[in-house]
Amino acid sequence: MIRIAVDANGGDNGVNTTVPAAMMAVKEFDDIEIVLFGDEEKIKPLLTNSERISIVHTKETLSMGEKDPVRAVRKQKEASLVKALYAAKNGEVDAVVTNGPTQCVVMGAHLIIRRIKEMERVALCPIIPNFDGHPRLLLDVGANVELKANHYAEFAIFATVTAKEILGIKNPTVGLLNIGSEPGKGREIDKEAYELLESLEGINFKGNVEPDKLIDCPTDIVVSDGYCGNIALKSFEGTAKGMGRMLKQEIKASLGGKIGYLFMRKNLKRFAGRMDASEVGGAMILGIGKPVVKAHGNADSKTFKSAIRQVRNMVKADLINKVVEALPKKSGEEVE
Amino acid sequence: MIRIAVDANGGDNGVNTTVPAAMMAVKEFDDIEIVLFGDEEKIKPLLTNSERISIVHTKETLSMGEKDPVRAVRKQKEASLVKALYAAKNGEVDAVVTNGPTQCVVMGAHLIIRRIKEMERVALCPIIPNFDGHPRLLLDVGANVELKANHYAEFAIFATVTAKEILGIKNPTVGLLNIGSEPGKGREIDKEAYELLESLEGINFKGNVEPDKLIDCPTDIVVSDGYCGNIALKSFEGTAKGMGRMLKQEIKASLGGKIGYLFMRKNLKRFAGRMDASEVGGAMILGIGKPVVKAHGNADSKTFKSAIRQVRNMVKADLINKVVEALPKKSGEEVE
Numbered sequence: 001m002i003r004i005a006v007d008a009n010g011g012d013n014g015v016n017t018t019v020p021a022a023m024m025a026v027k028e029f030d031d032i033e034i035v036l037f038g039d040e041e042k043i044k045p046l047l048t049n050s051e052r053i054s055i056v057h058t059k060e061t062l063s064m065g066e067k068d069p070v071r072a073v074r075k076q077k078e079a080s081l082v083k084a085l086y087a088a089k090n091g092e093v094d095a096v097v098t099n100g101p102t103q104c105v106v107m108g109a110h111l112i113i114r115r116i117k118e119m120e121r122v123a124l125c126p127i128i129p130n131f132d133g134h135p136r137l138l139l140d141v142g143a144n145v146e147l148k149a150n151h152y153a154e155f156a157i158f159a160t161v162t163a164k165e166i167l168g169i170k171n172p173t174v175g176l177l178n179i180g181s182e183p184g185k186g187r188e189i190d191k192e193a194y195e196l197l198e199s200l201e202g203i204n205f206k207g208n209v210e211p212d213k214l215i216d217c218p219t220d221i222v223v224s225d226g227y228c229g230n231i232a233l234k235s236f237e238g239t240a241k242g243m244g245r246m247l248k249q250e251i252k253a254s255l256g257g258k259i260g261y262l263f264m265r266k267n268l269k270r271f272a273g274r275m276d277a278s279e280v281g282g283a284m285i286l287g288i289g290k291p292v293v294k295a296h297g298n299a300d301s302k303t304f305k306s307a308i309r310q311v312r313n314m315v316k317a318d319l320i321n322k323v324v325e326a327l328p329k330k331s332g333e334e335v336e
Numbered sequence: 337m338i339r340i341a342v343d344a345n346g347g348d349n350g351v352n353t354t355v356p357a358a359m360m361a362v363k364e365f366d367d368i369e370i371v372l373f374g375d376e377e378k379i380k381p382l383l384t385n386s387e388r389i390s391i392v393h394t395k396e397t398l399s400m401g402e403k404d405p406v407r408a409v410r411k412q413k414e415a416s417l418v419k420a421l422y423a424a425k426n427g428e429v430d431a432v433v434t435n436g437p438t439q440c441v442v443m444g445a446h447l448i449i450r451r452i453k454e455m456e457r458v459a460l461c462p463i464i465p466n467f468d469g470h471p472r473l474l475l476d477v478g479a480n481v482e483l484k485a486n487h488y489a490e491f492a493i494f495a496t497v498t499a500k501e502i503l504g505i506k507n508p509t510v511g512l513l514n515i516g517s518e519p520g521k522g523r524e525i526d527k528e529a530y531e532l533l534e535s536l537e538g539i540n541f542k543g544n545v546e547p548d549k550l551i552d553c554p555t556d557i558v559v560s561d562g563y564c565g566n567i568a569l570k571s572f573e574g575t576a577k578g579m580g581r582m583l584k585q586e587i588k589a590s591l592g593g594k595i596g597y598l599f600m601r602k603n604l605k606r607f608a609g610r611m612d613a614s615e616v617g618g619a620m621i622l623g624i625g626k627p628v629v630k631a632h633g634n635a636d637s638k639t640f641k642s643a644i645r646q647v648r649n650m651v652k653a654d655l656i657n658k659v660v661e662a663l664p665k666k667s668g669e670e671v672e
Binding site for chain 2: 067131142145146177179182184186187210211212213214215216227228230231232233234235236237238239240241242243244245246247250251253254256257259260261262263264265266267268270271274275
């Protein structure tokens, strides 16, 4: 049985999102057990079916007010996210799903569960929807501001194993996010990372990927430092949302639009569905000793359920051990 | 009379785009004269009205084959773009419009027309369409890989004058592209730039702008280094285009979609128009001694005409002198 901790208090809608998601997930997968870390009083009325679902009671939710995520995690020991992470550290659960604040999730996972010693850096890795219907992995999108070339290599190796095991891609291709497609483009670090990625055995490196290609991406994986990856991802997400809003506004603006909508409602639904993250799940925190998935703060139950599925697949595939095998061996202890 | 050099051979469709655009522009503005730098044999059959349009003959087009833009510009003295830039340098024209390769335009303008001594760096500054219909200025999007804090300040000052004079905005607001909205987010340079921008008199600084806000931007101007600005812009443009393609595909996928289209054709056209750059023009090369505007390589005649209007407005507003007045005084000579 795979034991998954759910940070039930987290996110914009707390238990109203996470509890129905947990019930959907246990119904879908008979190999999982869920531990809800959250406010029992709020959870119980929603928990109409508690088969394979238990509760660890805590009223507290990690507060977004704290500006320093390290302090936030260290000070708020009773917060549902922090308790869920400790449960993973102590081996009480196999994985954690949360829709808490990103930086707190990254830092919390790092500080509490700790990094695997084969990875020098942790990466935040969302699965992004794409034109052809096949999702892509983009990492890092925010765990690191700057990277060294060997970190790009770590991320490429980690993501390659992940794409194989979780997305079922046989020989995943890897690209490097850059402002130009030719080799030699970009900053010094891009040139170094390019050379290193090109030289790595077992990595199917296809060169630079420009951010305008992200939506119809030529590679399965795109590696980046967390700053630029974050810029690209946010620009991507913001534009997609903004365009969706513009379309709605224009359709509603006239009778013709409203009538036309009746005819093409299904088409527009499919259109919206193509950029919808709800089937995809959340962002993986890669490099941590246990699988941790972070869903959007405003994820609905369906999306949160997909995040639970995703973390279950990570555990089931024994992803972390497979990654450890694929990564170059490092001597010495885990570092804080 | 404002004299504008047009790089007639440049872009994906050469004279087929630039010559009709020139004719439209002189028809629209009676205060401009256009000098077409290009292949006379190809221009003449298209030039059905040559009022206030003259030709400087050159068969050559700047070749994209050359990887180093500096070498490309230095070696190809007969290329239409290079000749147009020399005409501006020599005072034969007041401004240049081109749809040639971006890096060659930036480097060529820099090497030939030269930088104004008040600016340490040149910026590539597109006008980006926005949710509310009011365009925004984003700079730099590719002229510089890295910047110092004072360069952000230069760009903010330049763009503020430009937004006032060209976009008619009274007290333009300025944001700093960053991965978080709170002060203190991002890299060291972001923190430094933030502090400097906050301290500048005459700059209406509003703090960090995250890239997901670009499409519905809280400020009139967003400053960035060229690397991250390029990432954000390309992700923005690529997503907008990709979404447009997805929508078309879905509408065509069924009879309901096709019928619906008949009803909402106008709505969809307005939708497409909202993200359309054709009314907006091109990207300005700011920091050069003469106004230079670079249109997209695949710009159509209407878009290229808008770029001509844009450069005409820059000359008419006496933009560069106004910027020089606004910038802190620098001693010494213009540097290469």
